Amino acid sequence: MTKTTGNHGGTPSALDNFKPLLIDVAVPLGSYYLLKEAFGTSTFAALAWSSVVPAVRTVWSVVKERRANALAVLILVVNVVSLLLSFVSGDPRLMLAKDSGVSSTVAIGILVSVGLGKPMMTEAMKPFLVKGDPAREAAFQRLVSGAAAGSAVFRRKERVFSVVWGLVLLAECVARVVGAYTVPVDTMVWLGSVVLVAAMVIGFLLSGGLAAGPMEDMLTAEAEAGRAERPAVAVAA
Known part of the structure; x- marks a missing residue:
C-alpha cells in the first residue's frame, strides 16, 4: 500500500488552478495600474512594461510546450494594440x-x-x-x-x-x-x-x-x- 502526500504527481491544488489566471491576467493588469497610478509613468510606458510577463510566457510556452498559451497571447495582443493606439x-x-x-x-x-x-x-x-x-x-x-x-x-x-x-x-x-x-x-x-x-x-x-x-x-x-x-x-x- 502506498500513500501519497501533498500534490506531487496528483491533482493540482487550488493555487495550481489559479496560477494561469494570475500570471496571464492579474499580473499584467495589476502592473499596468500600479505603474500608471502609483508610480506616475506614462500610459505608453505602463503598457510596455506590463506586456513583459505575457510576452515571456508566450515565448516560453512556444519553446517548452510547442504551443501558444491562448490567454497570454490575447493579453499580449491587447497591450500591443493599446500601445499602437497610444501614439494617437x-x-x-x-x-x-x-x-x-x-x-x-x-x-x-x-x-x-x-x-x-x-x-x-x-x-x-x-x-x-x-x-x-x-x-x-x-x-x-x-x-x-x-x-x-x-x-x-x-x-x-x-x-x-x-x-x-x-x-x-x-x-x-x-x-x-x-x-x-x-x-x-x-x-x-x-x-x-x-x-x-x-x-x-x-x-x-x-x-x-x-x-x-x-x-x-x-x-x-x-x-x-x-x-x-x-x-x-x-x-x-
Missing part, C-alpha cells in the same frame, strides 16, 4: 474610447474560443468549482472529457459561461465608446469605471445563474458518485 493623442474622447479596446479584444477572443471548442473562461471558473478538492477535480475532468453521464449538458453550460462573459464585455465596450463621444469628458472619466463595475456585476449574476450554478450542482453530484464507487471497487479488489 490630442483627442481626449479618443483616449477615453481607446480604453474600451481592452474589453472588445478580450470579448472577441472569448467568443472565438467558444467557436473553436475551447472556452477561454473555463480556466477562470474552474478554481471556484473544484475548490482544491481532488474528488471534485477528478469529477470535473470526467465531465469535460465526456466520460460522465452528464458531460453533454456540463460542456454546454461551460460554453454558455464563456458566451455570457464575451457578450457582457462586448456590450461594456459599446457603452463606453458611445459614452466617450456623447457624455461630457469630465463625467465619462468616472462613469467609465461605473460602467465597467456594472458589467462585472451583470456578468457574475448571469454567468452564475445560467452556467456556473448548474455546473456546480452537476459537479457535486458527479464527485459524490465517484466517492461512492471507490469503496465498492476497494471491496471487490
